[in-house]
Amino acid sequence: MLSFDCVVIGSGAAGMTAAVYLKRANLSVALIEKSAPGGQMNNSYNIENYPGFKKIDGVSLSLNMHSQVINTGVDYKYGNVLDIENFGNYKVIKTDLEEIKCKVVIIASGRVPRKLGLENEDMLIGRGIAFCALCDGSFYKDKVVAIVGGGNSAIEDAIYLAGICKEVIIIHRRDYFTADVTTQDKLKNFENIKIKYNSVVNTLYSNNNSLSSINIKTNDQEQQIAIDGLFLNVGYVPDTKYLINLGIKLDNNYVIVDEHMRTNVKNVYACGDVIKKEIYQITTAVGDGTIAATSAKKDIN
Ligand SMILES: Cc1cc2nc3c(=O)[nH]c(=O)nc-3n(C[C@H](O)[C@H](O)[C@H](O)COP(=O)(O)OP(=O)(O)OC[C@H]3O[C@@H](n4cnc5c(N)ncnc54)[C@H](O)[C@@H]3O)c2cc1C
Structure with a gap:
């Protein structure tokens, strides 16, 4: 030894x-x-x-x-x-x-990045679910992605992805972001970033073992959204x-x-x-x- x-x-x-x-x-x-x-x-x-x-x-x-x-x-x-x-x-x-x-x-x-704790989440990591926009963003060129989170790194990732992807949806459980104001201000420059406040992802759907859509709950309303990628930015453990x-x-x-x-x-x-x-x-x-x-x-x- x-x-x-x-x-x-x-x-x-x-x-x-x-x-x-x-x-x-x-x-x-x-x-x-x-x-x-x-x-x-x-x-x-x-x-x-x-x-x-x-x-x-x-x-x-x-x-x-x-x-x-x-x-x-x-x-x-x-x-x-x-x-x-x-x-x-x-x-x-x-x-x-x-x-x-x-x-x-x-x-x-x-x-390591925290997960959402949803069914099928582990299976879909690397098959539509990602944690690092810098590493995996280019796989989603001209596609629709969502980001879960509202802190600095979630907003920075959203801005980075907006330069690559067709549309970026930020899903955040609160009605305000915790990211600093300067970082948040930059969001205004991107028409392809949409924001869903007061929202949580509660279901992941797959097709051929790849993520195809998510269900989000906004206040009491449920909505299924077709996306190609989901970036998780909800802290570390x-x-x-x-x-x-x-x-x-x-x-x-x-x-x-x-x-x-x-x-x-x-x-x-x-x-x-x-x-x-x-x-x-x-x-x-x-x-x-x-x-x-x-x-x-x-x-x-
Ligand atoms: C998106 C992002 C942006 C950031 N920006 C900044 C910034 O601008 N300025 C700043 O100061 N900080 C920043 N930080 C925070 C900073 O990166 C971290 O605080 C710092 O890098 C932590 O270093 P570490 O060595 O403690 O841990 P880590 O960087 O997490 O390194 C731990 C290493 O251990 C390895 N490892 C884990 N378990 C095992 C195992 N069982 N066997 C073998 N290897 C294992 C991992 O693979 C990893 O390489 C940022 C963090 C993130 C995520």
């Missing part, structure tokens, strides 16, 4: 930062990622609040961080972490591909099922840590969007990753 001083789970901003700090502290480090490096940063068109860059797209920032991780000598591994076993002085990380032994674990697995056997303390799936990013389990730390905190940003993820790595280094010594 491969063995490292530290294993970092998740190659988003938090995990990549932690891995670089640990490696530079002369520890052996594996960084395990189940998807592309960068995590949620890959979904940002433009990042304008990360110091050092006036404006940078999320994919470029992800690739910059990733190349720093590789140049530092971190062992980058593809794999989906399914479970972690605690043997006291060491832990065993179980992925879908291998088992890895380590002294210290840093959990940096971020969070950490996927921390793989931590259950480890006995990590969670609050609504978020990992509880102290100010040193220590969890309740010895030699297990967490950082970034997976932890319970006030501000979920790249800058805070990077800060958390730094603290987690520094605490881990101290504890190993």
Whole structure:
């Protein structure tokens, strides 16, 4: 079995930062990622609040961080972490591909988009239901799509899709958007954006295993609308099922840590969007990753 001083789970901003700090502290480090490096940063068109860059797209920032991780000598591994076993002085990380032994674990697995919880929803993901306009918008060129949500990223996605699609319908459960006023103002420039306030999607219909229409309830009225794509933008939730056997303390799936990013389990730390905190940003993820790595280094010594 491969063995490292530290294993970092998740190659988003938090995990990549932690891995670089640990490696530079002369520890052996594996960084395990189940998807592309960068995590949620890959979904940002433009990042304008990360110091050092006036404006940078999320994919470029992800690739910059990733190349720093590789140049530092971190062992980058593809794999989906399914479970972690605690043997006291060491832990065993179980992925879908291998088992890895380590002294210290840093959990940096971020969070994933929330689903609506409707019948057939899982089956239709990738078959009409999508979460990332930037990644999947071009599949719906000249088609009709709907977006569920009313925050900044829902409105930004609607504006982005309006430049590609024939029609974009924003479906929002309240009678006002929570997106900031500047972002909302931009909606006025698009004639192909329609808004359904006080509305919720309650049924998904499919044809040949692809989404064909949705039913929405607006106040007491029901309406079936034919659409080609449905983009969900209703918040995020950490996927921390793989931590259950480890006995990590969670609050609504978020990992509880102290100010040193220590969890309740010895030699297990967490950082970034997976932890319970006030501000979920790249800058805070990077800060958390730094603290987690520094605490881990101290504890190993
Ligand atoms: C659309 C959008 C726009 C945003 N815009 C900005 C912005 O302009 N400025 C800003 O500061 N912040 C922005 N944010 C927030 C910011 O992107 C996040 O706060 C930050 O990237 C979180 O980083 P993270 O490393 O904690 O988690 P994530 O980015 O979620 O990374 C976690 C990584 O862990 C991996 N992973 C999860 N589970 C496992 C597992 N079991 N096994 C292996 N790997 C696993 C995931 O695949 C993922 O790559 C935005 C977010 C979104 C969604």
